[in-house]
Amino acid sequence: MTTQPKVLISDKMDPRAAAIFRERGIQVDEITGKTPEELAAIVGDYDGLAIRSSTKVTPKILAAATSLKVVGRAGIGVDNVDIPAATARGVVVMNTPFGNSITTAEHAIALLFALARQLPEADASTQAGKWEKNRFMGVEVTGKTLGLIGAGNIGSIVASRALGLRMKVVAFDPFLSPERAVEIGVEKVELDELLRRADFITLHTPLTDQTRNILSRENIAKTKKDVRIVNCARGGLIDEAALKDALDSGQIAGAALDVFETEPATASPLFGTPGFISTPHLGASTNEAQVNVAIQVAEQMSDFLLLGGVTNAINVPSLSAEEAPRLKPYMALAEKLGSLVGQLARGSIAGLSIETEGAAAELNMKPITGAVLAGYMRVHSDTVNMVNAPFLAKERGLDVREVRHDREGDYHTLVRVTAHTQAGDRAVAGTLFGNAAPRLTELFGVKVEADLAGDMLYIVNEDAPGFIGRLGTTLGEAGINIGTFHLGRIDAGGEAVLLLSVDEPVGAEVVARIEQLPGVKQVRPLKF
Numbered sequence: 001m002t003t004q005p006k007v008l009i010s011d012k013m014d015p016r017a018a019a020i021f022r023e024r025g026i027q028v029d030e031i032t033g034k035t036p037e038e039l040a041a042i043v044g045d046y047d048g049l050a051i052r053s054s055t056k057v058t059p060k061i062l063a064a065a066t067s068l069k070v071v072g073r074a075g076i077g078v079d080n081v082d083i084p085a086a087t088a089r090g091v092v093v094m095n096t097p098f099g100n101s102i103t104t105a106e107h108a109i110a111l112l113f114a115l116a117r118q119l120p121e122a123d124a125s126t127q128a129g130k131w132e133k134n135r136f137m138g139v140e141v142t143g144k145t146l147g148l149i150g151a152g153n154i155g156s157i158v159a160s161r162a163l164g165l166r167m168k169v170v171a172f173d174p175f176l177s178p179e180r181a182v183e184i185g186v187e188k189v190e191l192d193e194l195l196r197r198a199d200f201i202t203l204h205t206p207l208t209d210q211t212r213n214i215l216s217r218e219n220i221a222k223t224k225k226d227v228r229i230v231n232c233a234r235g236g237l238i239d240e241a242a243l244k245d246a247l248d249s250g251q252i253a254g255a256a257l258d259v260f261e262t263e264p265a266t267a268s269p270l271f272g273t274p275g276f277i278s279t280p281h282l283g284a285s286t287n288e289a290q291v292n293v294a295i296q297v298a299e300q301m302s303d304f305l306l307l308g309g310v311t312n313a314i315n316v317p318s319l320s321a322e323e324a325p326r327l328k329p330y331m332a333l334a335e336k337l338g339s340l341v342g343q344l345a346r347g348s349i350a351g352l353s354i355e356t357e358g359a360a361a362e363l364n365m366k367p368i369t370g371a372v373l374a375g376y377m378r379v380h381s382d383t384v385n386m387v388n389a390p391f392l393a394k395e396r397g398l399d400v401r402e403v404r405h406d407r408e409g410d411y412h413t414l415v416r417v418t419a420h421t422q423a424g425d426r427a428v429a430g431t432l433f434g435n436a437a438p439r440l441t442e443l444f445g446v447k448v449e450a451d452l453a454g455d456m457l458y459i460v461n462e463d464a465p466g467f468i469g470r471l472g473t474t475l476g477e478a479g480i481n482i483g484t485f486h487l488g489r490i491d492a493g494g495e496a497v498l499l500l501s502v503d504e505p506v507g508a509e510v511v512a513r514i515e516q517l518p519g520v521k522q523v524r525p526l527k528f
Contacts, residue, residue: 004025004026004027005026005027005047005048005305005306006026006027006028006029006045006046006047006048006067007021007026007027007028007029007046007047007048007049007050007301007305008028008029008031008042008043008045008046008048008049008050009028009029009030009031009032009050009051010031010032010034010039010043010049010050010051010054010055011032011050011051011052011053011054011055011074012032012052012054013030013050013052013074013290013294013297014290014291014294014295016291016294016295016298017050017074017294017295017297017298018030018298020295020298020299020302021298021301021302024302024306025306026048026302026305026306029046032054036056036058036060036061039055039061040060040061040064041064043061043064043065043068044064044065044066044067045067046065046067046068047067047068047069047070047305048068048069048070048071048072048301048304048305049065049068049070049071049072050071050072050074050297050298050301051071051072051073051074051080051081052073052074052075053075053077053080054080055080056080057071057080057081057082057086058082058085059082059085062082062085062086062089062091063089065089065091068089068091069090069091069092069304069305070091070092070093070094070301070304070305071086071091071092071093071094072094072095072096072297072298072300072301073093073094073095073096073297074096074099074293074294074296074297075095075096075099075100075284075293076095076096076097076100076284077095078093078095078314081093081314083314083315086315087315087316092304092310092313092315092316093313093314093315094297094300094301094304094310094311094312094313094314095297095312095314096292096293096296096297096300096312097153097312098153099289099292099293099296100283100284100286100289100292100293101153101154101157102157102288102289103283103284103285103286103288103289104154104232104283104284104289105154105157105158105161106161106286107232107258107279107282107283108154108158108202108204108230108232108258108283109158109161109162111230111232111256111258111277111279112141112146112200112202112228112230112256113141114256114277115200115228115230115253115254115255115256115275115277116138116139116140116141116200116228117136117138117139118136118138118254120277121136122136139199141162141165141167141200142165142166142167143166143167143168144167144168144199144200145167145168145169145170145197145198145199145200146158146159146162146167146168146169146170146198146199146200146201146202147169147170147171147172147194147195147197147198147200147201147202148169148170148171148172148173148186148194148202148204149171149172149173149191149194149201149202149203149204149205149214149215149237150171150172150173150203150204150205150233151171151172151173151176151180151181151184151186151204151396152173152175152204152205152392152395152396153395154204154233155171155173155202155204155205156184156395158202158204159171159184159185159186160184160185163185167200168187169185169186169187170186170187170188170189170193170194170197170198171186171187171188171189171194172188172189172190172191172194173188173205173396174348174349174380175349175377175380175392175393175396175398176188176396176397177350177351177396177397177398177399178350178397179397180395180396180397181397183397188348191214191219192222195219195222195223195224196222196223196224197224198223198224198227199224199226199227199228200227200228200229200230201215201223201227201228201229201230202229202230202231202232203215203229203230203231203232203233203234203237203238204232204233205233205234205237205380205381206233206234206380206381207233207234207235207236207237208379208380208381209527210379210380211234211237211380212236212237213236213237213238213239214237214238215229215237215238215239215242215243216239216242217239217241217242217245220239220242220243220246220251220252221246221251223246223251223252225250225251226250226252226253227251227252227253228252228253228254228255228256229243229252229254229255229256230255230256230257231255231256231257231258231259232258232259232283233259234259235257235259235260235261235262235263235265236261238257240260240261240268240269240270241269243255243270244269244270244273247270247273247274247275247276248273252275253275254275254276254277255270255275255276255277256276256277256278256279257270257276257277257278257279258278258279258280258281258282258283259281259283260278260281263281264280265278265280300312313385314385315385316385326363327363327364327367327368329432329435329436329437329438330360330363330367330368330371330413330415330432331367331368331370331371332371332438333415333430333431333432333438333439334354334368334369334371334372334375334415334417335371335372335374335375336375336430336438336440336452336528337372337375337415337416337417337428337429337430337440337452338352338371338372338373338374338375338376338377338417339375339376339378339379339452339528340375340417340428340440340443340452340526340528341375341376341417341419341426341428342375342376342377342378342379342380343379343524343526343527344426344444344458344524344526345419345421345426348421348422349398349419349420349421350398350399350420350421350422351398351399351400351401351419351420352372352373352376352398352399352400352401352417352418352419352420353400353401353403353416353417353418353420354368354369354372354400354401354402354403354415354416354417355402355403355404355405355414355415355416355417355418356368356403356404356405356413356414356415356416357404357405357406357407357408357409357413357414357416358408358409358411358412358413358414359412359413360413360414360415361404361405361406365402365404366390368415369390369400369402370389370390372415372417373389373390373392373393373400374389376389376417377389377392377393399420411431411441412431413431413432413435414429414430414431414441415429415430415431416428416429416442417429426444427442427444427445428440428442428443428444429441429442430442430452437451438451438452439451440452440486440499443488443497443499444497445490446488446489446490446495446497447488448486448487448488448497448499449486449488450484450486450499451484451501452526452528453501453528454483454501454502454527454528455501455502455503455504455505455506455525455526455527456499456500456501456502456525456526456527456528457498457499457500457502457506457514457523457524457525457526458497458498458499458522458523458524458525458526459471459497459498459499459500459514459520459522459523459524460495460496460497460498460520460521460522461495461496461498461517461519461520461521462494462495462496462519462521463489463491463492463494463495463496464518464519467496467517467518467519467520468487468498470517470518471498471514471517474510474513474514474517475500475502475506475510475514478506478509478510478513480502480503480504480506480510481502481503481504482500482501482502482503483500483501483502483503484500484501485498485499485500486498486499486500487499495521505525505527506525511523511525
């Protein structure tokens with residue numbers, strides 16, 4: 001007799017979530033407001049844990065959850081779940097990344113209007129008994145240029161609303177293809193051009209190492225004078241101290257933040273600054289959004305517990321039990337190759353070609369493709385995984401091609417990833433050592449034998465005597481220890497490619513010192 005699955009809802013959630021579990025034949029308990037100790041005492045009885053943002057799924061909670069199979073987050077962010085710990089214990093972590101897209105987009109538009117017409121200040125003044133009609137001189141949005149930083153699901157919704165308001169829309173997004181830009185009615189531009197042209201700027205990108213402080217002090221200085229900025233995406237995308245200074249100096253006419261680098265933001269230098277509007281992370285706070293994410297998380301968890309279906313999983317691919325053991329090492333190789341392309345390829349990438357030959361050509365390519373895309377797109381997004389990466393790539397118009405080769409090559413099995421850029425094709429390739437360990441074999445036309453793991457350093461330099469000694473001295477003086485050393489070149493005396501594994505990340509100051517060494521053409525820190 002099959003045991004009926006049990007799910008615990010540990011945060012306040014729309015009652016439709018519990019109703020869906022019961023309709024699907026799953027036992028459900030709604031026990032909210034527990035301390036971590038109290039939750040740890042009861043969670044061991046449950047197969048599934050449905051949460052919002054209050055419950056913290058820590059290693060301690062996971063250790064106590066001896067029967068737990070899936071954690072479902074009703075919402076996008078999974079910062080409150082220890083993903084590595086969950087993965088180590090075999091617990092699937094799901095989220096609902098698209099349930100609050102419209103709500104967040106509408107909040108961004110609302111803040112845009114509030115900035116344009118100084119609504120909070122006018123309301124406070126009027127309710128204080130004043131009638132300062134001449135004080136609040138706003139601006140129209142019609143005919144103005146809106147700059148989108150991020151043109152994914154939420155950004156494209158904001159674009160459609162802005163176009164309806166007769167605004168012009170320009171967008172910066174590394175994944176946005178020219179064809180997709182035309183489809184959603186925006187002009188694809190580089191970041192500097194957006195900053196120069198936009199009358200309003202809205203941010204719709206996740207927080208990653210690449211996007212952190214994307215509106216830095218330097219970039220804020222490049223903006224059009226009297227620009228107005230809205231952020232309903234993630235705290236940390238804007239240098240808040242620089243934003244404060246720009247508001248004070250008049251470079252920026254207004255700014256509205258729904259998210260802050262530190263939350264809850266009970267104190268901020270921005271509070272009280274003229275032209276500044278703040279809301280307490282209300283992007284997803286509508287009745288409709290709360291219902292949508294509750295329904296979605298219940299349906300996803302039910303499908304997993306009853307049928308084995310995996311949707312919007314953060315830490316596992318969509319695989320059958322039969323395919324998983326054979327595909328696992330190939331997916332690890334594919335993800336590393338995708339990450340390498342994402343970290344190194346420059347310029348607008350119109351598409352990716354994923355080729356397999358030898359033993360790899362006999363496998364199901366979908367998981368391999370998903371792993372490549374996850375590795376490639378994770379450089380810019382903290383919510384990408386092997387399940388949703390193909391959807392996100394399609395949404396942004398990224399052309400993805402899968403090619404199988406029957407030919408026999410130099411290796412018994414090979415995966416090659418080629419980025420099609422405006423500057424030409426850039427390819428990397430790898431194989432499996434001992435049918436298990438991923439190994440890089442080709443890097444942008446140069447034969448290289450290297451592992452891809454941890455912190456690494458990629459260097460292109462002139463192949464000349466003395467360089468390796470100078471590089472070693474520079475890293476040694478910075479206290480950075482070299483783990484492994486991989487060198488490749490096309491011709492003697494030409495360009496050489498160097499891949500180093502190092503025991504700690506190489507900071508910007510050390511990178512700058514290496515760039516000054518004679519013969520160095522390019523330096524890039526890598527992380528795997």
